[in-house]
Amino acid sequence: MSQELSIEELEKRFQEKIDAEIKIEPNDWMPDDYRKTLIRQISQHAHSEIVGMLPEGNWITRAPSLRRKAVLLAKVQDEAGHGLYLYSAAETLGADREETIDDLHSGKAKYSSIFNYPTLSWADMGTIGWLVDGAAIMNQVPLCRCSYGPYARAMVRVCKEESFHQRQGFEIVTKLAQGTPEQKEMAQDSLNRWWWPSLMMFGPSDADSQHTAQSMKWKIKRNTNDDLRQQFVDITVPQAELIGLTIPDPDLKWNEERQSYDFGEINWDEFNQVIRGNGPCNKKRIEDRRNAKENGKWVREAALAHAEKRKMKKAV
Amino acid sequence: MEEKKALFEYLLRLGDDSLILGQRLSEWCGHGPILEEDIAMTNIALDLIGQATNLFEYASSLGVDKRSADELAFVRYEKDYRNLLLVEQENTDFGYTLARQFLFDAFRKPFFEALSQSSDQQLAAIAEKSLKETKYHLQHSSEWMIRLGDGTDESHERIQQAVNQLWAYTEEIFEQDQIDQQLIQAGIAVDLSVIRASWTKQVQAVFSEAGIDLPQNTWQQKGGRQGKHTEHMGYLLAEMQFMQRAYPQMEW
Amino acid sequence: MSQAEWPLFEVFIRSKNGLNHKHVGSLRAADEEMAIQNARDVYTRRSEGVSIWVVQSSLITASDPQDADALFEPADSKIYRHPTFYDVPDGISHM
Ligand SMILES: [Fe+2]
Ligand SMILES: [Fe+2]
DSSP states (O other), rough: OOOOOOHHHHHHHHHHHHTTTOOTTTSSSOOHHHHHHHHHHHHHHHHHHHHHHHHHHTTTTGGSSSHHHHHHHHHHHHHHHHHHHHHHHTTTTTTTTTHHHHHHHHSSSSSGGGGGSSSOOOOHHHHHHIIIIIHHHHHHHGGGSBBBBHHHHHHHHHHHHHHHHHHHHHHHHHHHHOOOOOOOOHHHHHHHHHHHHHTTTTOOOOGGSSSHHHHHHSSOOOOOHHHHHHHHHHHHHHHHHTTTTSSSOTOOOEETTTTEEEOOOOOHHHHHHHHISSSSTTTHHHHHHHHHHHHHHHHHHHHHHHHHHHHHHHHH | OOOOHHHHHHHHHHHHHHHHHHHHHHHTTTTOHHHHHHHHHHHHHHHHHHHHHHHHHHHHHSSSSHHHHHHHHHHHHHGGGOOOHHSSSSSSSSSHHHHHHHHHHHHHHHHHHTTTTTTSSHHHHHHHHEEEEHHHHHHHHHHHHHHHHOOOOOHHHHHHHHHHHHGGGGGGGGGHHHHHHHHTTTOOOOHHHHHHHHHHHHHHHHHHHHHHOOOOOOOOOOOOGGTTTOTTTHHHHHHTTTHHHHHHOOOO | OEEEOOEEEEEEEEOOSSSSSEEEEEOOOOSSSHHHHHHHHIIIIITTTTTEEEEEEEGGOOOOOOOOOOSSSSSOOOOOGGGOOOOOSSOOOOO
């Protein structure tokens, strides 16, 4: 047996595996910090999927057509599924789902701050799909190659389902942009409100990001925040132009030399305030999740009690 | 009445049942008692919205008037909706939602079984597809009725309470009028008096396993099929029709 | 906080006759029937699954990792330490 291996040796072998692109599986030895970082990242990700259901869920009952209602329902349901896959992945690291969720409810755990913004019009359903799911996909595709097996596989499943989310959103926005003046205005107003928060989704600038370097070395992160943000801007700006909407950034312009867009400064004060709990909807989002859990308690208890009783009966 | 007109009316009744219940269920999305159940309820809501879409599209295609499926779904006045009072009742809690669902599913399954034999090919096809979905719904709601009835004192109390309250809307399910009679004659519609026994059997079986008492002598509320709704309906429609009313005549 | 958490189940799906059941992930359910129903809703959306198996995760015994150098865990380690397998789709498009 190999119990004698020193921590240094184990860490060395662990890093060699990662460098050789061999997936780490739940049973494998891993550094404590790797486990902790992953649990934090995966559960944050799971929370974002679940809290992310709320701003869009806000419009399901008001969707303007049968088709839109069904698509939105299916989309929000997908996000519930994503949350579930991710909680499952976190459970393989020993993170119990209920405890993980309690951390969200107590404010200990974070989630994507974009979901603390309100959905004020139908156009927001389009903009969220287009920008927020678009940004999420950009973050998530590299994670399909993450070094931790269960997370990578969960992300493959998520990305497969995610592909229609952005398209349905862009379709909604396009329809509005080509519609009546009221509709066009609705679309532009929505873009104005969501553009900057979407850019913030990629996280703090690389210079200020605490986790990036170690996470890149462990391959639980594959690109830096700023790289992904730039990629997002470069892809999205022409899409907005195509449908005749204006990106609300006076400093936005094409940089021929970089073959990329230069864009204005993000309001990091706002970003930090929203993360600290001062966004327009932070309290409401957590309250909704807490209520769901609290109101469902008697249901979960009943199901368990019934299962117990039945087991007893069978045993007799 | 001209047969086409009767069929149109019949389709609205079926479509409204699915639409309004789907609308109610979709209110749960993001607020379910546990993630898995949230997903399950959304699936049922999706099935119901899908059924409503098929039924309204068929109704619209009959050419009785010029309204599209979406216009039928979203821009009628309250008095022109034909759904059962049962399906418009508020969610209240998971117990009410489940009891409402169960009482409806127990009707819908034998109903679609019979309707899939309709002489109207298109209606039969819609019924066949809906039947597959409804079997899942009924299994889901039956199992939950038993869990809640048998589970804890609290859950038993709550589900019995919900059944007692909703029982007043069960007679209406089997009401028939001239439109039913006419379409039954033509082999198109389902004779509700025939499937009633099957509903009763299912309800009794599940109640007995769940330890739920069958309510007795409940005064019955009716009127949904004639457009006389409960107070909840106006609020449901205000929400559902919001976009169509605030921005009339636009495409989305 | 309630201690009454539903148990964890592992889900296996055979998407086509002739193939093996494949582990697709896990979920929580109060009993086996619910686990099957939930698995159908969560992992197949009722279409791809021809056959579904569910088993309570705590009943699974996992082997030690292959890599003998990394043997640290006791042989009967619990399921939350065992690998999960998902289907890999043909290609993931960005939009
Ligand atoms: Fe997602
Ligand atoms: Fe998404």
